[in-house]
Amino acid sequence: MKTGTIITGLITLIGIGCSSDYSKKSTNEVTIHELSDAEMLNPINVNDNAGRCIVKNIYQSLLDFDFTTLELIPILAESRPLIEKTPDGGMTLTYRIRPEAKWDNGKQITAKDVEFTLKVIKNPKVNNQPNKPFYEFINDIQFYDDDPLKFTLISKTVYILAEPSSGDYGILPSYVYDPKGLMEKFTIKQLSSTDSSLVNDPNINAFAKDFNSPKRSREKEFISGSGAYNFSEWATGQRIVLTKKQNWWGDKLAGKNCYYDAYPDKLIYQTVNDQTSALVSLKAGNLDVMRSIKPKDFVDLPNSAKFQENFNTATPMMLAYNYFGINTALKKFSDKKVRVALAHLCDVDKMIKVCMYDLAERVVGPVHPSMKKSYNNAIIPYDFSIEKAKQLLEEAGWKDTDGNGLIDKVIDGKKTDFTINFTVNSGNDIRKQMALLFQEEARKAGIEVNVSQQDWSVYLNNQKKHNFEMFFGGWVNSPIPNDFKQVFHTESILNEGSNYVSFGNSKTDALIDSIKVELDEDKRAVLDKRLQQILHDEVPYIFICAPTERIAINKKFANAKASVMRPGYWEAGFKAVE
Secondary structure (H helix, E strand, O other), X not given: OOHHHOOOOOOEEOOOOOOXXXXXXXXXXXXXXXXXXXXOOOOOOOOOHHXXXXXXXXXXXXXXXXXXXXXXEEOOEOOOOEEEEOOOOOEEEEEEEOOOOEOOOOOEOOHHHHHHHHHHHHOOOOOOOOOHHHHOOOOEEEEEOOEEEEEEEEEOOOOOOHHHHHHOOOOOOHHHHOOOOHHHHOOHHHHOOOOHHHHHOHHHHHHHHHHOOOHHHHOHHHOOOOOOEEEEEEEOOOEEEEEEOOOOHHHHHOOOOHHHOOOOOEEEEEEOOOHHHHHHHHHOOOOOEEOOOOHHHHHHHHHOHHHHHHEEEEOOEOOEEEEEEEOOOOHHHOOHHHHHHHHHOOOHHHHHHHHOOOOEEEOOOOXXXXXXXXXXXXXXXXXXXXXXXXXXXXXXXXXXXXXXXXXXXXXXXXXEEOEEEEEEEOOOHHHHHHHHHHHHHHHHOOOEEEEEEEOHHHHHHHHHOOOOOEEEEEEEOOOOOOOOHHHHOHHHOOOOOOOOOOOOXXXXXXXXXXXXXXXXXXXXXXXXXHHHHHHHHHOOEEEEEEEEOOEEEXXXXXXXXXXXXXXXXXXXXXXXXX
């Protein structure tokens, strides 16, 4: 399946206008609004969208998706890999590094750098557990004596994401990240085995301790890649600044694809954790780019003549979906009838209308609606019905036995009122509004919902530790087939995987494993739909909507294209209008 054909008609070009004397800031730097600080700038361990977007400017991968066509394109690689099936049921992917590609010390990037990066990913003590499943298929690597730039990745199995996964990690310079050569003592084949002794190996642990340390995530002396920008400043809670490299190797390939287009001298990621304040700053010219503008504010922007004079807007569909996550490991949520009842208490249509101003589309599962073949449109969303919810809760044993207005049940020998602690991340008013709408409807069914906001890092950590009852979550997708292992396989419950809601059993695991290796698109679509139906029936997530992005970019920049690809633009490609 060609990735560029998954989505049609979703790319919006932002019009290019003449710049007014609107901002006194340098026109050769771009200031981008961020709602919160990035989690980290470690390209292997990063798991939040803000961090992922920033590190793309510091590190480069073998392949990535073109922002406009959504086709896989080569970056550090000369071309997309040669893929061949092997007689034993596996596959190989053969690459060659671009000879132009250089590290900051002037040395050539080679196949050995790819090997080192894969070793880091596969180190069992490196804190990238949510991402490890995407690289399990790589079992070994083959080098070529006559060509240090050429290599072949070897897999014992086929994998639906073999091509994108084989090339989508930021390549690391070993001279920066492993100066002691600790990972040289291991092979990819060793690290891909089930040898449990590796966990206790002193070299594995010593490397991981250093790699996982804060200095590899926040200190500029320890952060280095082959991308166009150096990390130069992180003022916590204020900004992250990247500075364009002098004589960057990719400048010679400018125009070949978007990832070689790097024009601003600085990229400034400005943290303003209140969206209203951020919009004021945008209009004042202190911010150049803002995404995820509050829907109400976004629909009102045309009323501002000053804004219209200085900014363009775009509304590409986001490759993302929002959901309410339920901790199914808790006894109060262990009965499926309870979770279905909670779904009936969500007036999703009202949430989209009131909170999103209809700038979203309701979803029924984790497959994006744009993926027509795999999306299960036969699923009928749960209707909003307090009466159905009450009936299901009563069938599950929840009744108001003491007349205090809250339903209760005896759990572990103790009468327990039905209360829910519902967490959202600070600064996201839309999520809070939706949670409050749920709170109001749940109250009518005898459930007390306490909505609280948490700082982004605390919020993420609590999900990883399963330290929550319900939360407002969201996943950003890529234009590739879905591998559900990271989010819904039971192996991803432990070790800080992304199955925060503790969903699954042997049958769903087997289904997810089957999807991973089914290369036939039609057959895989049937399996995808089956999993969506199970998720709908079991309700570990209450699926809400796929939002439309709401972007504003200052007209002083040319070359500003909006895309379904997160974050919705390629800021390094912005050119100041002459």
